[in-house]
Amino acid sequence: MVKTAQQTLAGWGNYPRVACEVARPETTKDLHALLTAQPDGGLLARGLGRSYGDPAVSDTGVVVDCTRLDCYRDFDPDTGLLTCEAGVSLEMILRDFAPRGFMPMITPGTKFVTVGGCIANDIHGKAHHVDGCFSQCTESFKILLADGRHLTASPTENADLYWANFGGMGLLGIITEATIRLRPIDTTFFRQRGITVPNLDALFDALDEYHHMPYSVAWIDSMATGADMGRGVLTVGDHATIRDLGHKQQRNPLAVSPPSPLVLPFEMPSGALNTTTIRLLNVVLEQVQKRASPISHYEGFFYPLDFIDKWNRGYGARGFCQYQFVVPMENGRQNVRELLEMVSTSGQAPFLNVFKKFGAERPETMLSFPFEGYTFAIDFPVRDGLQDLLRRMDQRVVQMGGRVYLGKDAFLERDLFEQMYPRLDQWRAIKAKYDPHNRFTSNLGRRLGLCD
Ligand SMILES: Cc1cc2nc3c(=O)[nH]c(=O)nc-3n(C[C@H](O)[C@H](O)[C@H](O)COP(=O)(O)OP(=O)(O)OC[C@H]3O[C@@H](n4cnc5c(N)ncnc54)[C@H](O)[C@@H]3O)c2cc1C
Structure with missing residues (x-):
């Protein structure tokens, strides 16, 4: 049984501050247990809380702090492909792989972000015009869905789920691990x-x-x-x-x-x-x-x-x-x-x-x-x-x-948001397919009509 505790959480901007029920699972098995323990309740993954507003807070259900899911699974120095749990941060990757001649391919303006958070916001860096977003270096990921399935998503496997997660704000499931391409470097x-x-x-x-x-x-x-x-x-x-x-x-x-x-x-x-x-x-x-x-x-x-x-x-x-x-x-x-x-x-x-x-x-x-x-x-x-x-x-x-x-x-208000993202209906259809009962929910999601 994974314990939960009351905690006031916010994004990096410290606005809004929200009273949340928080769990800190250590393993994917704990995540499964959480999902089963909350048959009707909402869940929301959270990384290092570096998004600014309310994407990583929820005043209903349980906020799942994923930062303890921080193990490396595999690394191939020939291809630069790293498989790691989603709570691994870019700071860890720099610390452990820069001395071996690799750094993250895409990075935002802080290294204190998790791989899961980078996928959910499809983060961009200073070289977007050359390198694109985090989706560009993400080969595949595993995601725990509302019905308990633990699927792999990639451009060739469950492709709809794969693409919808980039910018999907954690509202489709909990990403447990990912395979990302690191950049070979001569110097830091x-x-x-x-x-x-x-x-x-x-x-x-x-x-x-x-x-x-x-x-x-x-x-x-x-x-x-x-x-x-x-x-x-x-x-x-x-x-x-x-x-x-x-x-x-x-x-x-x-x-x-x-x-x-x-x-x-x-x-x-x-x-x-x-x-x-x-x-x-x-x-x-x-x-x-x-x-x-x-x-x-x-x-x-x-x-x-x-x-x-x-x-x-x-x-x-x-x-x-x-x-x-x-x-x-x-x-x-x-x-x-x-x-x-x-x-x-x-x-x-x-x-x-x-x-x-x-x-x-x-x-x-x-x-x-x-x-x-x-x-x-x-x-x-x-x-x-x-x-x-x-x-x-x-x-x-x-x-x-x-x-x-x-x-x-x-x-941002819902009516204006709906006019900003022209492929929103396509995303909503994928949300309805993989999370029909809106188990994954956040304050931002409810404000913008991405979930109930
Ligand atoms: C100083 C600073 C500079 C920044 N610069 C940039 C920049 O240049 N470019 C840019 O794009 N962004 C930038 N950001 C924003 C930041 O990169 C993103 O908000 C990033 O997503 C935060 O990652 P996190 O691990 O802290 O995620 P959180 O803030 O904890 O969560 C962000 C979203 O990811 C979801 N999420 C987290 N983990 C998982 C998971 N395991 N499975 C599914 N969903 C998950 C959450 O539900 C939430 O919706 C900056 C932020 C700061 C504070």
Whole structure:
């Protein structure tokens, strides 16, 4: 019998906070036991809770913390194929496989995510235009279904179930293990370059000019408005070879780093992030980006935010939300400008703005977020009026032919969501086939009509 306990859970944004019944199974056998012990109750898998809003919380049924399902099953160094349990994190994979010359093929901006969470959100990284999403490196996975079956899903076996899980938000079953392709590497370092841009037009031009670079992401000063709007630094990069490294780095080209010793020990008062502190922090960020060294370890290149553990506490008790949208290339420049102007005239105080250009979408997926276009992620402290601003932005994003990333969402409403994802009906049919009684359910799922 797997025990459950009451716990208040939230996503990374600490908004909303939800009282949940939580279980922490150790094995797949425990998962089966949980499923049988809850013949009518809901279940929801949870990884490391790095999605921002309410995808990994549920105030009904049991939230199944999968982080103890963290065993490796098999690794083939000739192909780079790793089979592991779904609770294995990218941080573990880096720690254990980078010294052997491999790293995750696709990674988000934090390494503290599980393989199960990466599949459920079909996460993307800085190289989406070259490498695509996590679906691109996932050969197959095993999933425990509502009726107790434990199926393998791949592009050739239960293909509907396979594709529906990328962006499926954990609502089709519990992924227990996966086979993913790792990237062979010569070093754990990256060559990088920061290009300072004075405004939005220059940023778009720079993105076009450096489109051939595999990794690219721009940080934008969220407080720059008017003619300066879009001011920031575009960072582009590629994997470094041993010859690119300095003497000291060459002695340990596959170096991994220990966990960060820095932790934000408590929640900051909600007022700590005001326009003055945000302006100051943006100045610091700008200097850090501009002066980035030409060779960077993966920690600084992919995961600068992981440097301070629990940095999300900096937003205070009310929490924050990250709003990420993508709009098509066509009219992209003017549409992004309009959306940023909505933010700058709203009176809300965005903190971190990150900008990228996505490559083509994977047409077999149904709820995967990226498609070819411009994507912006904006952190907002939760304040009065934020929901209203985001609703207005959602409406414009829909009219522009865009969509919002569910992995970071806390506010989107069902009517607008239904207009954003054109293959939603196909996904709902697969949900009805594999989970007809809606056993897998979450707060996000109920809010958006993905489950009852
Ligand atoms: C600092 C930071 C930077 C980020 N950068 C990016 C980025 O660049 N690109 C990007 O795409 N995302 C990014 N994210 C979001 C993050 O990558 C995703 O939300 C990811 O899915 C979180 O993984 P997790 O293990 O924490 O999953 P959780 O947040 O715990 O869960 C996320 C979803 O996965 C489901 N799930 C988890 N485990 C399983 C399982 N075993 N079986 C079935 N479903 C499961 C849950 O039900 C939930 O719906 C970032 C987040 C942070 C905090």
